[in-house]
Amino acid sequence: MPRLALTPGEPAGIGADLCVTIAQQPHPAELVVFSDPDLLYSRAAQLGVPLTLTPFDRNAPARAQQPGQLTIVACPLVAPAQPGVLNPANAAAVCRSLAQACDACLAGDCAALVTAPVHKGIINAAGLPFSGHTEFLAERCHVAQPVMLLVTPTLRVALVTTHLPLRAVADAITPSRLHTAIVTLDQSLRRYFGIMSPRLLVCGLNPHAGEDGHLGNEERDIMMPVMTALRIAGLDLHGPVPADTAFIPSRLATIDAVLAMYHDQGLTVLKTQGFGQAVNITLGLPIIRTSVDHGTALTLAGTGQANTSSLESALALALEMVASVNTPTMIAAPSHPE
Ligand SMILES: NC(=O)C1=CN([C@@H]2O[C@H](COP(=O)(O)OP(=O)(O)OC[C@H]3O[C@@H](n4cnc5c(N)ncnc54)[C@H](O)[C@@H]3O)[C@@H](O)[C@H]2O)C=CC1
Numbered sequence: 390m391p392r393l394a395l396t397p398g399e400p401a402g403i404g405a406d407l408c409v410t411i412a413q414q415p416h417p418a419e420l421v422v423f424s425d426p427d428l429l430y431s432r433a434a435q436l437g438v439p440l441t442l443t444p445f446d447r448n449a450p451a452r453a454q455q456p457g458q459l460t461i462v463a464c465p466l467v468a469p470a471q472p473g474v475l476n477p478a479n480a481a482a483v484c485r486s487l488a489q490a491c492d493a494c495l496a497g498d499c500a501a502l503v504t505a506p507v508h509k510g511i512i513n514a515a516g517l518p519f520s521g522h523t524e525f526l527a528e529r530c531h532v533a534q535p536v537m538l539l540v541t542p543t544l545r546v547a548l549v550t551t552h553l554p555l556r557a558v559a560d561a562i563t564p565s566r567l568h569t570a571i572v573t574l575d576q577s578l579r580r581y582f583g584i585m586s587p588r589l590l591v592c593g594l595n596p597h598a599g600e601d602g603h604l605g606n607e608e609r610d611i612m613m614p615v616m617t618a619l620r621i622a623g624l625d626l627h628g629p630v631p632a633d634t635a636f637i638p639s640r641l642a643t644i645d646a647v648l649a650m651y652h653d654q655g656l657t658v659l660k661t662q663g664f665g666q667a668v669n670i671t672l673g674l675p676i677i678r679t680s681v682d683h684g685t686a687l688t689l690a691g692t693g694q695a696n697t698s699s700l701e702s703a704l705a706l707a708l709e710m711v712a713s714v715n716t717p718t719m720i721a722a723p724s725h726p727e
């Protein structure tokens with residue numbers, strides 16, 4: 390019976406609502422929530438649902454989560470949370486709970502980490518450097534370059550860059566970063582999704598994929614050499630293709646994942662197609678981490694209107710990934726010539 394670490398994220402947002410709501414159903418795993426107990430009790434009361442919290446005992450056998458119950462690792466907030474009202478005083482506690490949940494996975498106490506949304510802005514406003522779970526967890530796990538992959542039932546989109554201002558994106562598309570993103574995506578699709586020879590469609594950065602260098606040089610000077618070397622190493626790579634037609638159905642029918650160069654190039658399409666059903670996965674970590682596809686939705690906190698479907702998908706996919714890790718489908722990663 391696996392244990393899943395669950396973090397509610399921003400206490401003023403819908404994360405706590407989602408945790409207490411999904412706790413009303415049985416799950417084939419023990420859900421260990423890293424949270425302030427009072428936050429969960431008060432949000433459960435607000436939503437009118439029962440909740441019993443049992444302290445986590447790493448020496449006890451894991452037990453399947455029962456309706457109305459959650460296992461908890463208490464991570465106290467500094468100030469009581471008010472639905473919809475951000476408070477920078479709680480930002481450090483949000484990060485601490487995430488770090489504790491990550492460490493529980495690194496220690497093997499939990500098989501995977503599933504996260505509800507944080508509010509990046511309030512963490513920054515509190516003076517903490519933070520651009521997203523992806524980067525935070527990578528640093529905590531001493532991983533130089535994580536890769537963000539979002540999946541819906543019919544589309545997988547990974548990103549070469551994550552939470553960067555658009556102005557910085559072009560400079561971040563280096564041969565080494567592109568190489569790592571492609572190899573990490575290829576290996577993860579084999580390992581977690583059972584795809585034996587992943588077909589990857591790589592988007593260009595510039596309009597019309599640079600139009601032979603007339604609208605930008607990154608495709609010709611950076612992307613094509615990296616992709617040629619990786620094709621020789623055996624990877625099934627297509628592109629770089631113009632991003633504006635990368636997602637048309639006839640192209641998607643022949644590939645397993647799209648690699649976009651930046652956040653909104655890929656996620657706008659994916660969320661338009663599957664918002665609410667999508668799962669965000671951080672690839673390249675020594676732990677399994679999945680997350681919801683949405684943000685903190687502050688105006689919905691405490692109202693009972695937050696949709697749990699993305700969190701349910703994130704929990705289900707985490708369990709599938711846990712089950713798949715022992716499947717021997719890995720290949721040796723081609724290294725990037727520095
Ligand atoms: N995984 C994470 O930690 C993520 C965090 N965020 C953060 O969330 C904050 C707010 O971001 P926004 O861009 O406003 O996106 P958002 O996803 O919070 O809201 C976008 C729209 O979707 C609705 N919505 C979101 N989740 C919903 C749910 N479960 N059920 C029903 N409706 C839902 C909202 O009410 C709003 O209309 C930002 O600080 C952002 O950085 C955003 C995305 C992911």
Ligand SMILES: NCC(=O)COP(=O)(O)O
Pocket residue numbers: 520521522523524656669680
């Ligand atoms: N758009 C994805 C997002 O903002 C969530 O990122 P992360 O917090 O999972 O790194």
